[in-house]
Amino acid sequence: xxxxxxxxxxxxxxxxxxxxxxxxxxxxxxxxxxxxxxxxxxxxxxxxxxxxxxxxxxxxxxxxxxxxxxxxxxxxxxxxxxxxxxxxxxxxxxxxxxxxxxxxxxxxxxxxxxxxxxxxxxxxxxxxxxxxxxxxxxxxxxxxxxxxxxxxxxxxxxxxxxxxxxxxxxxxxxxxxxxxxxxxxxxxxxxxxxxxxxxxxxxxxxxxxxxxxxxxxxxxxxxxxxxxxxxxxxxx
Amino acid sequence: xxxxxxxxxxxxxxxxxxxxxxxxxxxxxxxxxxxxxxxxxxxxxxxxxxxxxxxxxxxxxxxxxxxxxxxxxxxxxxxxxxxxxxxxxxxxxxxxxxxxxxxxxxxxxxxxxxxxxxxxxxxxxxxxxxxxxxxxxxxxxxxxxxxxxxxxxxxxxxxxxxxxxxxxxxxxxxxxxxxxxxxxxxxxxxxxxxxxxxxxxxxxxxxxxxxxxxxxxxxxxxxxxxxxxxxxxxxxxxxxxxxxxxxxxxxxxxxxxxxxxxxxxxxxxxxxxxxxxxxxxxxxxxxxxxxxxxxxxxxxxxxxxxxxxxxxxxxxxxxxxxxxxxxxxxxxxxxxxxxxxxxxxxxxxxxxxxxxxxxxxxxxxxxxxxxxxxxxxxxxxxxxxxxxxxxxxxxxxxxxxxxxxxxxxxxxxxxxxxxxxxxxxxxxxxxxxxxxxxxxxxxxxxxxxxxxxxxxxxx
Amino acid sequence: xxxxxxxxxxxxxxxxxxxxxxxxxxxxxxxxxxxxxxxxxxxxxxxxxxxxxxxxxxxxxxxxxxxxxxxxxxxxxxxxxxxxxxxxxxxxxxxxxxxxxxxxxxxxxx
Numbered sequence: 152x153x154x155x156x157x158x159x160x161x162x163x164x165x166x167x168x169x170x171x172x173x174x175x176x177x178x179x180x181x182x183x184x185x186x187x188x189x190x191x192x193x194x195x196x197x198x199x200x201x202x203x204x205x206x207x208x209x210x211x212x213x214x215x216x217x218x219x220x221x222x223x224x225x226x227x228x229x230x231x232x233x234x235x236x237x238x239x240x241x242x243x244x245x246x247x248x249x250x251x252x253x254x255x256x257x258x259x260x261x262x263x264x265x266x267x268x269x270x271x272x273x274x275x276x277x278x279x280x281x282x283x284x285x286x287x288x289x290x291x292x293x294x295x296x297x298x299x300x301x302x303x304x305x306x307x308x309x310x311x312x313x314x315x316x317x318x319x320x321x322x323x324x325x326x327x328x329x330x331x332x333x334x335x336x337x338x339x340x341x342x343x344x345x346x347x348x349x350x351x352x353x354x355x356x357x358x359x360x361x362x363x364x365x366x367x368x369x370x371x372x373x374x375x376x377x378x379x380x381x382x383x384x385x386x387x
Numbered sequence: 388x389x390x391x392x393x394x395x396x397x398x399x400x401x402x403x404x405x406x407x408x409x410x411x412x413x414x415x416x417x418x419x420x421x422x423x424x425x426x427x428x429x430x431x432x433x434x435x436x437x438x439x440x441x442x443x444x445x446x447x448x449x450x451x452x453x454x455x456x457x458x459x460x461x462x463x464x465x466x467x468x469x470x471x472x473x474x475x476x477x478x479x480x481x482x483x484x485x486x487x488x489x490x491x492x493x494x495x496x497x498x499x500x501x502x503x504x505x506x507x508x509x510x511x512x513x514x515x516x517x518x519x520x521x522x523x524x525x526x527x528x529x530x531x532x533x534x535x536x537x538x539x540x541x542x543x544x545x546x547x548x549x550x551x552x553x554x555x556x557x558x559x560x561x562x563x564x565x566x567x568x569x570x571x572x573x574x575x576x577x578x579x580x581x582x583x584x585x586x587x588x589x590x591x592x593x594x595x596x597x598x599x600x601x602x603x604x605x606x607x608x609x610x611x612x613x614x615x616x617x618x619x620x621x622x623x624x625x626x627x628x629x630x631x632x633x634x635x636x637x638x639x640x641x642x643x644x645x646x647x648x649x650x651x652x653x654x655x656x657x658x659x660x661x662x663x664x665x666x667x668x669x670x671x672x673x674x675x676x677x678x679x680x681x682x683x684x685x686x687x688x689x690x691x692x693x694x695x696x697x698x699x700x701x702x703x704x705x706x707x708x709x710x711x712x713x714x715x716x717x718x719x720x721x722x723x724x725x726x727x728x729x730x731x732x733x734x735x736x737x738x739x740x741x742x743x744x745x746x747x748x749x750x751x752x753x754x755x756x757x758x759x760x761x762x763x764x765x766x767x768x769x770x771x772x773x774x775x776x777x778x779x780x781x782x783x784x785x786x787x788x789x790x791x792x793x794x795x796x797x798x799x800x801x802x803x804x805x806x807x808x809x810x811x812x813x814x815x816x817x818x819x820x821x822x823x824x825x826x827x828x829x830x831x832x833x834x835x836x837x838x839x840x841x842x843x844x845x846x
Numbered sequence: 847x848x849x850x851x852x853x854x855x856x857x858x859x860x861x862x863x864x865x866x867x868x869x870x871x872x873x874x875x876x877x878x879x880x881x882x883x884x885x886x887x888x889x890x891x892x893x894x895x896x897x898x899x900x901x902x903x904x905x906x907x908x909x910x911x912x913x914x915x916x917x918x919x920x921x922x923x924x925x926x927x928x929x930x931x932x933x934x935x936x937x938x939x940x941x942x943x944x945x946x947x948x949x950x951x952x953x954x955x956x
Contacts, residue, residue, distance in 0.1 A: 153864075153865065154865045156864075157861055157864030157865040158861055158865075160860075160864060161857045161858075161860045161861035161864060162857065164857060164860065165853055165854065165856070165857035167573070168541075168573060168853050168856075169850050169853055171570065171572065171573035172545070172573065172850075172853075174569070174570070175549065175569075175570035175573075176567055176570060177549035177550065177565065177567070177570055178545065178548055178549050178570065179548060179890075181847060181848055181849045181889060181892065182892055182893060182894040183893065183894070184548075184890065184891060184892060184893045184896075184911070184912055185893075186893070186896075186909075186910060186911075186912050188551045189547075189551030189552070189912060189914070190442050190443060190551055190552045190553070190554075190557075190914070191551075191891075191912045191913055191914045193443050194443070194899075194913055194914070195899060195901075195910050195913065206900055206901050206902070207899075207900050208899035208900065208901060208910070208913040209899060209913045209916045209917050209920070211913075212913055212914060212917035213917045213920055213921070215437065215439075216437065216439050216443055216444050216445075217444070217445055217499075217500075217917060217921075218436070218437050218445075219436045219437065219445045219500060220445065220499060220500055220503050220921050221921070222398070223488075223491070223500065223503035223504060223507060223921075224503060224921045224924045224925060226398060226401075226484065226487070226488075226507055227503070227506055227507055227510065227924065227925045227928040227929075228924060228927070228928050229401070229402070229405075229484075230481065230484050230507060230510050230511060230514070230928070231510055231927075231928035231929070231931050231932045232931075233405065233480055233481065233484075233514075234481070234510065234513070234514040234517075234932050234935070235931055235932060235935040237477060237478075237481070237514060237517065238514075238517055238932075238935045238936060238938075238939055239935060239938070239939075282900075283898075283900075287920065287924055315405055315406065316406050318402075318405060319402050319403060319404075319405040319406040320402075320406070322398075322401075322402030322405075323399055323402040323403055325402075326395050326398050326399040326402065327399070329395060330395060330399075332437070332438075333389060333391065336438060337438060338435050338436055338437055338438045339389065339391040339395060339436050339437070340436055340437040341437050341438035342437075342438070349901070369924075376931050379935070380934070380935070380938070499918055499921075502922075503921065503925065506925045506928075506929070510928065510929065510932060513932065513936075514932075517936070522936050522939045522940045522943060523940055523943075523944075523949075523952065525936055526869065526933065526936045526937065526940060529929070529932065529933055529936060530863065530872060530876060530933070533876055533880075533929050533933075534860070534863065534876070534879070537879060537880060537883055540883060540887075540922060541856075541883055541886070544883075544886065544887050544890060544915070544918070547890070547914070547915075548890040553914075
């Protein structure tokens, strides 16, 4: 009975959404979107490229035009990492045991791959304003490298305290950069350092700096979450 | 002094508090007081972020309406944090983030940015409810909240694809220029559901019972008072400016909200647990507030939110503290609670009488005024429904007060710390003073939350 | 037309959320629902003739796809990750308390 009710509710909502969208005059048909009707036309305008100075327009929007959203986004990850730590508690934690005994090859191999993943993620973070990528994917890659170490070595336990400090510092610096914009320029999160030439590594003003901070923060936060999930209380 | 500091400084403090855990509570109080100061000296208008003129970049909108709401929210968070600084000091960082996100919710002028702050505020609320130690209830809340904000995002994205902008002021202009109303029903419904989950509107409020029914001195006032007020303010802003309820949609919304009032009062009437009575009464209040906004009785809705937030603060603090010491919140077990706590009893009685709308208290002034305005707008049915609801409310609150005042068989002794008593007396004084000296209430009219023409022209 | 497939995915997720009685399965349903929403967001910026919105030196006259939905979906994905992590940790504490993930098997708490 409950299943039928749920099915009916979901179906009604789905049909309502599809029919309304289909009959709507202003909702553009798939694949025929005209960017010029939208605010995005301003972002794509060649003349405006010096506004942010990033060749990758998605990055320009994420960190430049809508940088405030990114601050919020980082905060969401921050509060969930904080929450996971709060729910699991932090006293008397020990590693969960692996079901198998990792051998020498696995341990050594994982350390080599760890380095490669780390370097790649740094590359992705640093080139966020030029190519697809940036702080969030890069940070997630750092965390995946840490996860690899956790899975390949049953004794491994990262230094969670220093992760917390890194996380706090990176987050604070993000806000401080925003406040510096308020002081040295006029607005919060406004660019206040030279922009350089579009397309070069050292360009786009504060974007690379923010992306490095975001990358460090995301990496340390997700690593913290991983550590919380892979530990349990001593007594249990 | 820019109003952006209201969001940036609590965030900065939250990031710092994770490194220096010991000073988190002091930071919270200091930041709260700083916010209150900024609120009175910051210039009003549209505040640009990142130097990109709206609608290209994100902007904030600071006017009298947001000032009202922000003063209330920040003051309440400081009070709740101070009262709980001993028992729940682990939650200071989360309260800082809750403060930042609620400030953002009430200030932002960008629909997607609103979604981001809705999520932060939501996650902070889930974490605050984990202090109840009822993970299943928190999980239920989280699922409903996540679905609600997904639906809200869905609505925002549909609006974006239709009108090509995310800026609220810009969106209002573009929506006013279209004459095709039918296509707006879908995004408005989705966004209304999304906000309705957090604002405790029927039928999206099934989380309230589990969360507030087991609340403590932190989660009770935070969810019932601070979050309820903030979400009502946000809902009010969007009902007045963006959502245009017309035709069948208006009928559906009105019927749903009226049902919310009646069912809420009926559930409160048949409850025998003190916290349940309070939570169902606040569900009914949330529906009344939304109904007032839908009917354009804005300014009295605003005062109603403020009065409700203040009285709910006292009610939940008194009951939750007593529940913690007694062990459960059956009215029979709490019998005679006030025979040893005359002062607390008096303030509690004043707060309930204000909620009921008794003369001499601010609740009466507010109820009288919005009922007159509804009657003047010939919404007789709504007047009747609210009057019936008030009678039911009167019966169960008087019943509760009688139980709490008269001594039962067992002597119960609940000690309230002096800080609690100070807060109770202050709130009761505010309710009493504004109830008798009502000149300040007439300074504003119902255009308070309408985004002014001036802003629309410049924004 | 093809973008309505994402709405069907969204509805599937909602159906799973309404009918499943298992905490982990509910979290998975929530994620399915969110993925449907993300695909929908991406779809509203698509243009058949459009190219990726990266400005190059010989880019004059090109049609680009709308970059804003892509930026929005990036934010939304990260927010979804945060919610999921929190939901999983609450699920773990539910398991610790009741010894099961199934809502029907939990005693005392309904």
